[in-house]
Amino acid sequence: MTKxxxxxxxxxxxxCVAGLLFVTTTSCSRPTAVSPSGLKxxxxxxxxxxxxxxxxxxxxxxxxEDTKSYVCKDPAKNxxxxxxxxxxxxxxxxxxSAPDSAIPERGVAALKExxxxxxxxxxxxxxxxxxxxxxxxxxxxxxxxxxDVGQPVPAGQTRGDMLERPLNIGKVGVEMELVDxxxxxQIAAAVDRDNLGExxxxxxxxxxxEEKFRAATQAFDGWAARLRQFLDSxxxxxxxxxxxxxxxxxxxxSEDTPVR
Amino acid sequence: MRNRASLMVLVSALSSxxxxxxxxxxxxxxxxxxxxxxxxxxxxxxxxxxxxxxFKEGSQPVxxxxxxxxxxxxxxxxxxxxxxxxxxxxxxxxKINDGTVKLEAVKAITSESIPERDPGRKLLDVRMYQTDKSxxxxxxxxxxxxxxxxxxxxxxISFTQNGPNxxxxxWTVRATNRDTAGRLVRDIDxxxxxxxxxxxxxxxxxxxxxxAAARLALQRYLSRYFWGNGSxxxxxxxxxxxILLGMVSTKADSDVAFIQCNGLPGVFKVFNxxxxxxxxxxxxxxxxxxx
Numbered sequence: 001m002t003k004x005x006x007x008x009x010x011x012x013x014x015x016c017v018a019g020l021l022f023v024t025t026t027s028c029s030r031p032t033a034v035s036p037s038g039l040k041x042x043x044x045x046x047x048x049x050x051x052x053x054x055x056x057x058x059x060x061x062x063x064x065e066d067t068k069s070y071v072c073k074d075p076a077k078n079x080x081x082x083x084x085x086x087x088x089x090x091x092x093x094x095x096x097s098a099p100d101s102a103i104p105e106r107g108v109a110a111l112k113e114x115x116x117x118x119x120x121x122x123x124x125x126x127x128x129x130x131x132x133x134x135x136x137x138x139x140x141x142x143x144x145x146x147x148d149v150g151q152p153v154p155a156g157q158t159r160g161d162m163l164e165r166p167l168n169i170g171k172v173g174v175e176m177e178l179v180d181x182x183x184x185x186q187i188a189a190a191v192d193r194d195n196l197g198e199x200x201x202x203x204x205x206x207x208x209x210e211e212k213f214r215a216a217t218q219a220f221d222g223w224a225a226r227l228r229q230f231l232d233s234x235x236x237x238x239x240x241x242x243x244x245x246x247x248x249x250x251x252x253x254s255e256d257t258p259v260r
Numbered sequence: 261m262r263n264r265a266s267l268m269v270l271v272s273a274l275s276s277x278x279x280x281x282x283x284x285x286x287x288x289x290x291x292x293x294x295x296x297x298x299x300x301x302x303x304x305x306x307x308x309x310x311x312x313x314x315f316k317e318g319s320q321p322v323x324x325x326x327x328x329x330x331x332x333x334x335x336x337x338x339x340x341x342x343x344x345x346x347x348x349x350x351x352x353x354x355k356i357n358d359g360t361v362k363l364e365a366v367k368a369i370t371s372e373s374i375p376e377r378d379p380g381r382k383l384l385d386v387r388m389y390q391t392d393k394s395x396x397x398x399x400x401x402x403x404x405x406x407x408x409x410x411x412x413x414x415x416x417i418s419f420t421q422n423g424p425n426x427x428x429x430x431w432t433v434r435a436t437n438r439d440t441a442g443r444l445v446r447d448i449d450x451x452x453x454x455x456x457x458x459x460x461x462x463x464x465x466x467x468x469x470x471x472a473a474a475r476l477a478l479q480r481y482l483s484r485y486f487w488g489n490g491s492x493x494x495x496x497x498x499x500x501x502x503i504l505l506g507m508v509s510t511k512a513d514s515d516v517a518f519i520q521c522n523g524l525p526g527v528f529k530v531f532n533x534x535x536x537x538x539x540x541x542x543x544x545x546x547x548x549x550x551x
Contacts, residue, residue, distance in 0.1 A: 083468075125435050125439070238489060240488035241489050244487050
């Protein structure tokens with residue numbers, strides 16, 4: 001995905017989602033009583049969520065707009081050393097003055113599920129997904145950062161699996177890192193702040209199945225695609241690699257294979 | 261009611277027909293996994309010897325379809341075990357994309373039983389593999405494969421080019437390498453057919469531990485063969501078996517690699533197929549002769 005296409009998707013997404021914003025006129029009538037499990041908080045205006053094991057290595061990424069990234073270049077422990085990946089369930093950080101009870105748990109769960117599927121689909125042919133940690137296995141940790149809630153839907157106006165309060169994802173960004181699954185050492189990291197803009201909301205727990213929320217799914221697919229782009233760029237052959245393979249006859253043609 | 265019964269009969273007949281259509285009959289050479297992926301080309305006496313010896317040492321039996329050199333793993337290995345090193349007529353459900361066949365029947369045949377103009381004779385005729393190859397096309401194929409970014413120390417990809425036809429082979433830990441290699445080569449001007457025999461390796465935890473331990477041991481003792489993100493020694497691990505491939509400078513280095521890998525926990529067999537630089541093309545068959 002190019003920067004431009006992602007940006008135009010984003011603009012379209014913002015317009016589309018904004019148009020579908022649930023109209024709310026009354027005060028909170030049916031707040032969710034249960035605090036969303038695993039939901040974390042970050043103070044409004046803060047640059048980072050505190051999710052990554054370290055932010056010290058991050059630098060603006062020349063290939064990805066609004067993104068800071070880090071890729072370990074040490075041949076002894078860079079991404080080339082790994083062949084499989086564990087994809088952790090994303091963590092959601094809320095940036096809102098609303099209480100936890102106002103954040104609809106079903107919406108958060110739908111976000112997490114969709115994003116995990118999107119990033120799994122984006123990476124699984126390059127890094128086969130496995131379930132247990134071990135040697136040569138990376139762990140992909142990700143966080144959806146900065147969700148907020150809109151005004152509550154008036155009593156009697158909710159239908160289907162509509163959320164009691166829409167989730168505002170206009171300022172959402174993504175933080176993710178690849179760590180060694182055994183040692184936890186950071187191998188690569190990215191903070192992606194390319195967001196949908198004001199007015200982007202999710203109002204249903206099954207947003208993946210509703211056309212009107214296609215914009216939100218496009219945004220999450222976009223972040224997943226950028227993750228893959230980031231991985232591909234981290235996996236590019238170095239000059240030393242290219243020089244070496246050009247000097248040898250690798251990959252060996254059949255007359256060079258040992259069993260002949 | 262009668263309509264419903266007729267419909268069921270029709271559905272049943274259609275499904276039987278579809279089932280029957282899925283069964284293919286073809287002639288194949290019963291090979292070992294190692295020789296099938298490394299000895300591309302005609303069935304010679306050397307290849308038969310390789311098949312039988314590596315099979316005895318634990319390499320999995322597979323089928324090589326004679327008409328196009330496709331390597332096929334089977335669901336019932338015991339049906340083909342007695343036939344390793346021989347030709348066979350095979351009936352079964354083929355899944356070319358997966359490189360598998362669900363066996364229905366297998367019987368040994370002789371080469372004479374394959375008709376003269378049958379495409380199945382291709383691998384039996386050495387002349388088929390003596391056509392001039394285009395050096396330029398060969399280099400293009402090599403270059404495209406060499407530049408693939410997701411090749412690791414644990415992937416070995418090889419190819420043979422016979423005119424405009426390319427056979428890809430080897431082992432990889434990533435599905436994307438198999439697909440990418442096939443696509444890249446298919447897109448090269450001048451390539452007409454591609455048979456993709458690259459096998460995707462299992463990622464079980466024991467195999468993963470063996471891979472990591474083998475790389476660590478070889479890097480410790482043979483560090484000069486490791487550079488940047490790559491290596492001259494390839495470590496293929498498949499269900500506890502280690503296949504060492506690539507190039508080293510001396511026989512002593514080859515022996516060190518073998519000893520290091522052979523002593524690792526979880527390894528039950530090491531096939532040392534490292535080629536020693538400067539020596540004649542050293543094959544598994546020759547190695548066996550030396551004892």
